[in-house]
Amino acid sequence: MLVKDIMVRDVATIPALATIREAMQAMRQRGVKSLVVQRRDAHDAYGIITYTNILKTIVAEDGDIDLINVYDICAKPAVTISAELDVKHAARLMVNMRLRRLLVTSGNDLAGIITMNDIVGSILQMAEPEA
DSSP states (O other): OBHHHHOBSSOOEEOTTOBHHHHHHHHHHHTOSEEEEOOSSTTSOOEEEEHHHHHIIIIISOOOTTTOBHHHHSBSSOOEEETTSBHHHHHHHHHHHTOSEEEEEETTEEEEEEEHHHHHHHHHHHHSOOO
């Protein structure tokens, strides 16, 4: 099974200069725990912002959610993989690097996102006995 077979294609993104408040609102509206931070130009890398990044900034650094941009606190560059990669290699990368999600690219463009939940869900579907 390939990454493209189970990845989520409708990726929740946010502009790099959006505020933390805007990111939190977007996460709540989309029902997601992370957002892909868009590249600022063709030579930039994608970033990813999660609830963890946000909480660390707000609590640990007394950050103001209306003054800090997502670009300043996101994990960047985000780890990306090819849509044509076998899922077992994506899972191994996640385990070895202690990541919960990977961005999926086609060429240099964002094609999707794959999470540990996506992989575990696909394994469970394959392992379900037929009725």
